[in-house]
Amino acid sequence: MGKLLLAPMEGLADAVLRDVLTSVGGYDGAVSEFVRVSGSLLPPRTFLRICPELAHGSRTRAGTPVAVQLLGSDPACLAENAAQLCGLSPAGVDLNFGCPAPTVNRHGGGAMLLDDPELLYRIAVAVRRAVPATIPFTAKMRLGNLDKAKALDCAQALAAGGIVSLVVHARTRAEGYKPPAHWEWVARIRDGVSIPVTANGEIWTTDDHARCRAVSGCPDAMIGRGAVADPFLARRIRALAAGSAQPVVDHAAEWLELLPLLAEYWHQVQHRISARQAPGRLKLWLNSLRLTYGEAEALYLAIQPLRGVDETSRVLALHGAPVLRAACAA
Numbered sequence: 001m002g003k004l005l006l007a008p009m010e011g012l013a014d015a016v017l018r019d020v021l022t023s024v025g026g027y028d029g030a031v032s033e034f035v036r037v038s039g040s041l042l043p044p045r046t047f048l049r050i051c052p053e054l055a056h057g058s059r060t061r062a063g064t065p066v067a068v069q070l071l072g073s074d075p076a077c078l079a080e081n082a083a084q085l086c087g088l089s090p091a092g093v094d095l096n097f098g099c100p101a102p103t104v105n106r107h108g109g110g111a112m113l114l115d116d117p118e119l120l121y122r123i124a125v126a127v128r129r130a131v132p133a134t135i136p137f138t139a140k141m142r143l144g145n146l147d148k149a150k151a152l153d154c155a156q157a158l159a160a161g162g163i164v165s166l167v168v169h170a171r172t173r174a175e176g177y178k179p180p181a182h183w184e185w186v187a188r189i190r191d192g193v194s195i196p197v198t199a200n201g202e203i204w205t206t207d208d209h210a211r212c213r214a215v216s217g218c219p220d221a222m223i224g225r226g227a228v229a230d231p232f233l234a235r236r237i238r239a240l241a242a243g244s245a246q247p248v249v250d251h252a253a254e255w256l257e258l259l260p261l262l263a264e265y266w267h268q269v270q271h272r273i274s275a276r277q278a279p280g281r282l283k284l285w286l287n288s289l290r291l292t293y294g295e296a297e298a299l300y301l302a303i304q305p306l307r308g309v310d311e312t313s314r315v316l317a318l319h320g321a322p323v324l325r326a327a328c329a330a
């Protein structure tokens with residue numbers, strides 16, 4: 001089968017969640033949250049803060065390679081920072097042309113750049129010169145800013161500028177995260193460029209993955225929110241591709257398998273994130289998990305009002321299986 005990539009998700013999937021999700025298996029690679037580049041040369045510690053995997057061969061503990069994503073609009077500044085980043089030997093350098101955040105767009109970055117394929121080309125050419133051929137240089141784009149009129153021009157500009165593969169999130173900035181994702185547009189882009197294209201958007205189930213492959217014609221897919229809501233999705237997709245029958249999803253059994261992952265997540269969050277922010281991170285993941293697991297709903301409601309680390313650990317232990325109790329007592 002093709003590759004499965006874990007999507008960059010600033011504020012949702014940080015290094016801790018990447019570590020836990022890739023430990024389940026099924027992902028061939030991941031991309032870090034974006035590093036904002038605006039006017040200055042960032043010190044190595046900034047790249048390491050967003051992508052701590054850089055200190056470990058740019059891989060998660062399970063061995064999944066993690067590329068680092070840059071977001072900016074100035075070709076020279078992006079190139080200078082890409083060169084700095086390459087000194088840390090990332091598994092890849094990725095450019096963001098999809099961020100819909102108003103603060104980013106006001107400064108001409110993210111999805112706004114899709115109005116200007118010529119600028120995309122200049123950015124890609126400048127960064128290409130800064131990234132050694134041994135490090136994959138890639139990009140991720142939406143279908144456009146307000147409409148899809150320049151989608152193909154943008155993809156061709158990036159390919160001509162020297163990226164080696166492209167992820168297409170199959171919506172415009174104006175479409176936000178509203179379903180559907182227009183996988184048929186990914187097919188048009190795939191037909192119009194000679195580099196590999198990865199389809200992204202609205203893959204929540206194994207069926208979605210199969211339909212996305214069929215419609216886009218792309219063997220490779222990137223999964224974002226679906227990976228956070230259903231940590232076993234990539235593994236299930238792989239099992240199907242390996243010839244196992246359509247699995248009957250046993251959510252109760254999966255929840256028991258998920259508990260040690262939740263414990264590990266909570267353990268790492270407490271070590272890496274300030275005590276004030278740690279409970280919020282756990283709530284964020286549980287909020288996604290409750291789309292898939294009824295048990296996550298109960299746990300989410302129980303910890304939702306809590307602010308402190310100790311009380312959160314206590315409630316987790318009360319609601320969880322023995323494995324959670326042991327981890328929270330540690």
Ligand SMILES: Cc1cc2nc3c(=O)[nH]c(=O)nc-3n(C[C@H](O)[C@H](O)[C@H](O)COP(=O)(O)O)c2cc1C
Binds near residue numbers: 008032098140223
């Ligand atoms: C909370 C959140 C943060 C995101 N941050 C990034 C980011 O830093 N860089 C990026 O290229 N895309 C970012 N995205 C977009 C995702 O990578 C992905 O393209 C989008 O969620 C569609 O895929 P999905 O339907 O599988 O979630 C973000 C999405 C979400 C929901």
